[in-house]
Amino acid sequence: MQIKYPMNDDVTVKLFLDKRRVKENGKFPLKICVYQKYPKKQKYFPTKYEFTDNEYNGVFFPNKDGKAKNAISRLRDELGLVKKNAREVADKIVPFNFDLFEKKLYSKKGKESDVFYQYDLYIEKLKQEDAIKTASNYECSKNAFIKFQEYKKISEPHLLDYRTVNVQFLNEFEKYYLDVKFGSISTVGSYTRPLRAIFNIALESHVITESIYPFGKGKYIIPSSSKVKKAITKEQLNILYYATPLTKQQEIAKDYWFFSYMCNGMNGKDICLLRNENITNGILRFNRAKTIRSKRTQIRSIAINLTEEAKEIIQKYSVQSTAARDYIFGKISDNMTAEQKRSAIDAFNKFISQHMKKFAASVGVDSDISALWARHSFATTIIRARGSMAEAMQCLGHSSIKVTEGYYAGFTSETMNDISKITMDFKEKIK
Structure with a gap:
């Protein structure tokens, strides 16, 4: 019609x-x-x-x-x-x-109504913006729906009209992924969220009307599972900090893991992207790479009072360059392509997770620990010590309290100093 x-x-x-x-x-x-x-x-x-x-x-x-x-x-x-x-x-x-x-x-005849065509356009846009990992997520989502169409024996599985994607279609996809592919609810969500974003683009571009939009209240609700807690206790932090790694690789992984923890749970990508110009008078200021790409206005910088321990790690692993634009840790370079940078960052995160697991297991701490646990542990430490979700939100660079509530005016310098001290409270010898 x-x-x-x-x-x-x-x-x-x-x-x-x-x-x-x-x-x-x-x-x-x-x-x-x-x-x-x-x-x-x-x-x-x-x-x-x-x-x-x-x-x-x-x-x-x-x-x-x-x-x-x-x-x-x-x-x-x-x-x-x-x-x-x-x-x-x-x-x-x-x-x-x-x-x-x-x-x-001037769009190609018939292409505009094809969901996968819009996927391809958006994936190419993400690649041009160097958002390689996000582009890969959209590729995986697109391929999941192609496989679903093949399973249903659709004559042209590589074509998907917007009008085909209704509540029934999405419920069938969810059932197929859980019962046939033996996937998880969280994976279903990771595939349907990009599809919703594609529909949002089509709606904004007037390719479709609101009447055929299949997501939202009274329509298809994207499933989500409660996240597994990835924080470790104060006692476990104490054990890991004072324990001696068995190998050089474990030592490096431990140092970078604690650097992440001490620097507001900074993720591996943001650690790799740090430049000398980000540090002035003992204050590290940076913008999360994720925020820079997703938000074009009111980008909130994160400021961190570097602890002595964090400064020692920088001294230990930095490339010792004084040029303002040089990367501190030398894990990536401006001569790399976006794909090469993404690969180097992935390898860095994998290295930390792999050797932290071995280190943690050797001292009797949860062996499921990974690079990401430093971020969750930092957040838990701040919230439990200060009881402020808003402070944690700003430290982590979240856009809201739902991801931690509204907007926050900012920290006083005294509060920044308090936070730096709190993160290292676990160092007190436990009796």
């Missing part, structure tokens, strides 16, 4: 023979002229057609007896469809936007 859109009265569409520039063959290009009333603006969009003055008049202004040759009649009908298509594209864009009009006008 075709969606009917009311005419956008703010926009006028007509065909225009552009005589401002004559081509080498003596003809003029035919363009689509789009005029917007409020604010007043006019733009021209090219077509594949070109005419001399006489040819153009012969098509649109036939002789008085009204008899046009068959070829001219067909051409006039063809140009009428060009204008009609441009009119329909304009009517779908409310409020009207010239950039969006151009994109939709």
Whole structure:
């Protein structure tokens, strides 16, 4: 069923023979002229057609007896469809936007209604923004739905119309992934969240209407499981800190794990991205890479009073360069491609997790520990010691208390000093 859109009265569409520039063959290009009333603006969009003055008049202004040759009649009908298509594209864009009009006008026929086509466009956009890991997540989501279509024996599993993705389709996908693929609820969520984002893009771009949007209250609710707690206790922190690693690899992993813990639970990627310019007078300031990509305004920097222990780790592992733009730990370089940086960061995180597990097991602490546990342990320590979810939210660089509540005015310098001291409270010998 075709969606009917009311005419956008703010926009006028007509065909225009552009005589401002004559081509080498003596003809003029035919363009689509789009005029917007409020604010007043006019733009021209090219077509594949070109005419001399006489040819153009012969098509649109036939002789008085009204008899046009068959070829001219067909051409006039063809140009009428060009204008009609441009009119329909304009009517779908409310409020009207010239950039969006151009994109939709020249999009490949039939592609716009394909969910996987929008996946491909967005994946390419993410790659151009160097968001390699997020692009990979979208690839995995897309492939999961292709596999589902293959399982259902759909004749063209690599095509998926937006109208096909309704509540029933999503419930069937969830059942298929749990019962046939023996996947988990959290994995179902990791595949359906990118799909919802694709639908949001389509809705914003007027590719679909709200009536076919399948997510939300009363529709399909993306499942989520309660997260496994990944924090360790104060006593366990004490054991790990004072224990001697059995190998050089365990020593390195331990140092970087505690550096993460002491620096507000900074994740591996942000550690690798630290530059010398991020540290001034013992204060480390940085923006989370995740926040920079997802938020374009009001990006909140995180400020950390470096403890003596953190400074010692920097001294121990830094590349000893004084250039402001050089990376502190030298795990990546600006000569690397985005994929190479992503690979190096993944290897860094894997190294820490692998050798921290072995180290923890050797001293009787939970052997499931990983690089990410430093972040959770920091958050738990701050919340338990100060009872403030808002402080933890700011330290961790979360956007809200739901991820930790609203906005927070900021710390006083005294509070920053307190937080630095709190993180190292476990060092007191337990009697």
